[in-house]
Amino acid sequence: MTLRIAEIFGPTIQGEGALIGEPTVFVRAGGCDYRCSWCDSLHAVDSAFRSTWAPMTADAALAEVERLSGGQPLTVSLSGGNPAIQDFGPLISLGRARGYRFACETQGSVARPWFGDLATLVLSPKPPSSGQRVDWDAFAACVAAGAPAGQTVMKIVIFDEADLAWARDAAARHPGLPLYLQPGNPEVDPDRPVDPQALADRLLWLVERTTGRGWFTPRILPQLHVLIWGNRRGV
Numbered sequence: 001m002t003l004r005i006a007e008i009f010g011p012t013i014q015g016e017g018a019l020i021g022e023p024t025v026f027v028r029a030g031g032c033d034y035r036c037s038w039c040d041s042l043h044a045v046d047s048a049f050r051s052t053w054a055p056m057t058a059d060a061a062l063a064e065v066e067r068l069s070g071g072q073p074l075t076v077s078l079s080g081g082n083p084a085i086q087d088f089g090p091l092i093s094l095g096r097a098r099g100y101r102f103a104c105e106t107q108g109s110v111a112r113p114w115f116g117d118l119a120t121l122v123l124s125p126k127p128p129s130s131g132q133r134v135d136w137d138a139f140a141a142c143v144a145a146g147a148p149a150g151q152t153v154m155k156i157v158i159f160d161e162a163d164l165a166w167a168r169d170a171a172a173r174h175p176g177l178p179l180y181l182q183p184g185n186p187e188v189d190p191d192r193p194v195d196p197q198a199l200a201d202r203l204l205w206l207v208e209r210t211t212g213r214g215w216f217t218p219r220i221l222p223q224l225h226v227l228i229w230g231n232r233r234g235v
């Protein structure tokens with residue numbers, strides 16, 4: 001069984017959510033069952049980029065992770081695309097045997113048994129602005145599959161009021177999951193600069209609209225890597 005890999009990069013820091021700031025190597029899977037209007041990783045989603053995705057065995061992927069991390073075990077972040085449409089079980093087993101920990105970012109549309117082998121499962125259901133529709137039964141199956149994992153968290157991208165109202169309902173469906181909100185980045189073209197002030201303004205808006213309305217459940221964080229590197233790939 002080979003994996004379709006869009007890129008393996010790092011070491012960098014996890015820029016989002018529960019593990020923000022943690023040194024990590026990313027393994028980005030190629031291919032996604034969604035097509036979010038504002039996806040910041042289209043090079044791992046759009047089949048126009050398929051020829052750039054490398055077929056790799058789990059052994060070869062781990063060898064690259066070990067090379068990038070100098071053989072020092074750290075947290076490996078699986079992302080994509082949707083890593084859950086592929087079988088990352090063998091890579092996780094091999095890596096864990098060498099002392100690596102695994103985190104995975106997925107939208108929660110496809111459940112996998114290997115979710116239970118993760119240190120951190122990040123489920124990121126998509127709000128209305130994405131143009132996608134969440135299948136909450138599939139999402140609940142992901143939560144169940146992740147029960148043996150170290151931790152499962154929910155992370156929601158917010159662009160507007162409708163997203164925020166939707167996030168409150170989504171959180172109420174799974175009150176046991178720690179909740180992280182991050183403002184959406186409207187500029188995702190890798191060849192164009194981001195506007196840090198505009199991102200800060202979105203963050204301020206999000207903080208005011210949650211705490212200001214007495215909603216104290218979520219942690220609210222920026223995309224740290226976007227503040228540091230903009231939309232550059234491979235960071």
Ligand SMILES: C[S@@+](CC[C@H](N)C(=O)[O-])C[C@H]1O[C@@H](n2cnc3c(N)ncnc32)[C@H](O)[C@@H]1O
Pocket residue numbers: 032038039040041079080081082083105106107123124155157182183184185186188223
């Ligand atoms: C590119 S996705 C890949 C993993 C998986 N497909 C998912 O969506 O969870 C990784 C994370 O980036 C977030 N993301 C994607 N585009 C974004 C944007 N324009 N602004 C803020 N976050 C974004 C997603 O919501 C997800 O939490």
Ligand SMILES: Nc1nc2[nH]cc(C(=O)O)c2c(=O)[nH]1
Pocket residue numbers: 012013014015016026041079080105225235
């Ligand atoms: N540094 C860094 N942190 C991230 N957190 C989530 C990312 C992703 O694209 O899944 C990402 C990414 O691409 N880079």
Ligand code: SF4
Pocket residue numbers: 032033034035036039040041042045080081082107
């Ligand atoms: S689910 Fe994730 S990778 Fe897929 S299109 Fe949406 S943000 Fe991009």
Ligand SMILES: [Mg+2]
Pocket residue numbers: 040041
């Ligand atoms: Mg990203």
